[in-house]
Amino acid sequence: MTGAGRCTITASQAGDADFAPAPAIARAFQISGVILQAHFDVGADGFTYVDDAFRDTHQPAYASGTWIVSGGFRGGGLRVTLGGIDSNAITGMSGGWAKTFNLTAPTRITLYVRGSLTQSPYYEADEKSELLVRLDGALIGASPSDFLAQIVGDGNTGGAITTGWRLYAVNLGTLSAGTHTLVLGGYNSKKTDATESTTVLIDDVLLTENTAGAQAAVASLDFERFKENIRILSGSGDRTQGSASYTTASLWLENQLRAAGYVVQHHAYTYLGQPRTSIYVTKVGTLFPDQMYIVSAHLDGRGGGGAANDDASGCSLVLESALALAGLPTAVSVRFIFWNNEETGLNGSTAYVNERASQQGVESPPGSGIYPEPRWLGMIQHDQILYDHGLPPQHDQIPAADLDVEYQASSTWATQSLQLANALRAGNQTYSTNYPAQVGSNMNYTDSVPFQNYTATVSVRDNQRVAEIGNGSNPYWHQPTDLYTAYSEADFRLGFNAVQMTLGTVAELAGAMTAPAQP
Template sequence: MKIASLLPAPALAFGALAFLIPAAYAQTATPAASAPSADPVAALVSQLDLEKYKATIKGLTHFGDRRQGTERNRKALDWIEAQLKAYGCTNVERLQYQYTQAAPKPAGAAMPAQARTAPPGGRGGPAGQGGSILFGNRIATGVNTDPMLQPDEKIRALDAEQTPVGASLRENVYCTKVGTTHPEEMYIVSAHMDGIGFGEAANDDGSGTALVMELARILNAPGVTTERSIRFALWNNEETGLNGARAYVEQRKDLQGIESPKGSGNYPEPKWLGMIQHDMLLWDHGMPVPKLDASGKQVLDAKGHPVFVISKEQRLEADVNIEFQSNSKQADASAKLAWVLHAANNQYASNYPAFVGPHMTNTDSTPFMDLVPSISVRENERGMQIGAGWDPNWHQPTDVFSTYSDKDFMLGLNAAQTTLAAVAQLSGANIKK
């Protein structure tokens, strides 16, 4: 039984934001039993397979953490391109841009924002990213910058090359499912393929990259058509400040909907209808809890701070988080898009419910959010939960394939079911017999 069916209706909405559910979208959440027997969306979703999803993540981990600017990053791009072509996505393209890696700061200099850590424990905290508030028990978060903390010698050797200092060329890779009726309009389905932390970047963001690749495989299969176009994009340089996605927006936003050459019926950059980003999908083990000794007393560290730990088991309330940014120029339209995915999850996902929140931040949908309805799909809320240490593997050497259980991978597969079902509906997908 799907977990969503066990929850009261209010639990499936985001509190006071329930009023944002438009009637037209709410109607799409009718039970599957009342759907037509020949349902192309259900047929497409049924082609998602846990072992195939895991195998794609495993393939990405062969390139270590895929740190931008390194040979392993370039080899991963080549591998992704080859896989997309093998899936039938023959129009694979790359977008190039220049990125400058600054020289490391001397010892004692101010630490970059992405490497700062949260307080070691306690409750509450300052305002989080994107207007969210960090709450509850917290553990330190940040970016591991010490390769020697990786205990696996093979992974440590794979991740040895550092990003070169100075300016150099970077690339994003993408392919496009061309719409049969409206090729001039498209939805963007994306994730970032680079990682940091001296692990395998299995979750951040192998989980999202594999999702996008699996959707490309299914929607580019023989006999599958869509009325509108879909672009499957894998961004680079997310970890350095969303640079790959920003470069795409800068280079492509003014080309939307322009036929080239005129009269050809070709649209190199169809008009953006919606942008769906996927970033970290596997880990939902709950809030840090106090570590207790044998007598049940709170354990303290050497400095007298309370020690908190994360459960090794996925929490029973695990869900797929769908976020929009409430202070963006496209907030209302983005909220509607989020509720479309929520409805699709309710009808087509197999195990875990969806949760809609207004604090999308720190991922590649941000450069798009004032231009087109944009959302991100995640394991936890970025500001309130990940920022408070709910994922102890974030940017750490422990972000390796072996860290995650089949329950974790199933959460990622449910995110894939959610996005695939929504995009299939929005794009007008069909399967020719």
């Protein structure tokens, strides 16, 4: 056995001169992609503490590691303490928890780990603390850094500084067959007083093969069903917010989601004094239900036609992604949202952000394991994905047709958003069958914008929103001619490649598995 997935073993026996052949018996089972899993509730789960684990430090007297029965994210955890002890000036302290694992074949691996980094008061501005991961001797960080988190002293002002508990997901790439060593812990560059100490807490470690679940999800997609969704949604009308056509489309959409086993929920808000809702469902993560990716499109349209491309196409993508992941467990949660009031000024998504941003990661009721608004790991919006006929637009799809993944370079989360955009581009190269994707830096005028200063945020389109769509790349945009019948098989195929790209990428990021890990 060389990887995760579904396996069938068939037993058979040929007959001979004395015995008739036995009928073949087949038995199928799932092979889990989980390589290493630890929650530290009853011990260190095979991890061993190591002094001077990082950055070539040599100060074992100022580093220690302990398994703690409580104080982890939930229950037990691992702790590394650096510094403190006395008033000597010490530079370079580190410690970590190590464990080896074996792979039988080259495997693409994702690491998930919860970590909390805390720096006590009184650290100066030239003293820093870091949360670190090392794999086979090499530091693995959040690109372009070689650390997961870093805190710099505030110059003897204020209280302790902490990241709080965060979930870190790190793509380790393809690891070779054989034995590997993972080390999790921390580093303190300098301390000058007994009151200066760094504490690293570690919990919920998961190493998982990251392609089998994504491959299974993408393989379940159906091109004709993707097209049929667009035909049905656009056939109800342009779905202007508050209209009968919007209601018809939303009821059909909700029925598809319920039939797949989802619980349909609504985010309620008001627009010009009138009640409005956006629709969403959540694929709850088996290991990290308090963290989620958002995959979205806007259900409302305008123009008096069918709003087939803007944005029945995006809604079909989100629906197909939700259906594909319905039967696969994921490590983290994925929320699929169909926004209302995009065409009137992003009112639905803005109302959601205004209400829900402060509720991220809150367990309600406490101790229940239920997170009504998991913490946002990333948001991917889809808005028009069918039509790339060049600028000025040609009658037929141009030979250089591609998908555009845009982030906003001026946003607070620009670095992380670029990383998400690049992950989608890599997913396009792996899962999309016909069309490439390019990354742009001027995401605008869609429901991802309200999120851009809160989390990694991108939009997926058939053309750049400002440079191309805004300059006339689609003659059907917001027109009565935005009908299902306006688009060719090649146009629909471009949109289907967007489904493959987003679903494959999100399935990898969320840790989709062909068999569940144990919580």
